[in-house]
Amino acid sequence: MTDDRARVHDETRSDDIETARDFLVGAYDADEWRADTTAQPFGFRYSAVGDSAMTLRAIRFDGHLEGVMVPTTDFVVQWVTRGTGFIGEGDDRIVSEVGRPQLWPQQGATFTYRDYDQRLVQINRASLEELAGERGVEAGRVHLDHTVRPDDRAMQIWRNTVALISHTVMDRQASPLLQAEMGRLGALALLELYPLVTASLPGELLLPRNAHIRRAVEYVHEHAHQPITSTDLAEVAALSLRALQQAFQRQLGVSPNGYIRQVRLDRVRDALVQGDPATTSIADVARTWGFAHAGRFSAAYLERHGEYPRTTLRR
Structure with a gap:
């Protein structure tokens, strides 16, 4: 048995804010993002590891970044380990709390981040639908509610799972099958973090x-x-x-x-x-x-x- 999913292992850095912004716009297939310097000396680092089913990303951006994230069919959980961030506007605005995972709105949303370190886990919809199907939920009827505030138990499961996954997917010698199992584990943890909502x-x-x-x-x-x-x-x-x-x-x-x-x-x-x-x-x-x-x-x-x-x- 083989697994032919393409491996992802990218890393880049820059001291030029326009270059950094343009890179992120390209990475997220976005448009109209604005970046400005702050009192911090500007620096940017980006890394991504995983495969087509799941990727783990890390971003460090010493500056102000804002824009609109386009809609996506994938499920993206993000959290900041430093800095400030806001997702959405008005009554729908979500504050990014340090260390607290937050599901990104799949319909897209505005955002503002400042002098931040961010971690993201992106899980392909097909991978999550496969797991949901084992629980009797039809493909196309899988929805997660990003407004839910995960409880402490679910967050601990998520943190433990991400720690295990990180050590495995960063090992370039890890087999494709082991990589695939990590993707499944990530999807399971996501279902603990955010409950399924059927259509x-x-x-x-x-x-x-x-x-x-x-x-x-x-x-x-x-x-x-x-x-x-x-x-x-x-x-x-x-x-x-x-x-x-x-x-x-x-x-x-x-x-x-x-x-x-x-x-x-x-x-x-x-x-x-x-x-x-x-x-x-x-x-x-x-x-x-x-x-x-x-x-x-x-x-x-x-x-x-x-x-x-x-x-x-x-x-």
């Missing part, structure tokens, strides 16, 4: 006033393959169990446990639609998604999808 979420949940219930719903979609309870969701949403139940009934017309069951039944259907009738075991698929009792599962599936599982599999 099927009701638009009402995207409103700021429903942020608590949205976190619970996102958690269900992200962790449907694991044992989760209403109590878990209440903790995620920072709500009492009673408040959670009321919110689910009000917004979704179903109890938290009922919503978990619906999502799992939908994942079963996705697997059966994609399955081969000659080799796919309905019982095995059902057990994968937490349905151990064949009779109750079949009845619940019929109620949810209007047909029996065997009918779906034979389509």
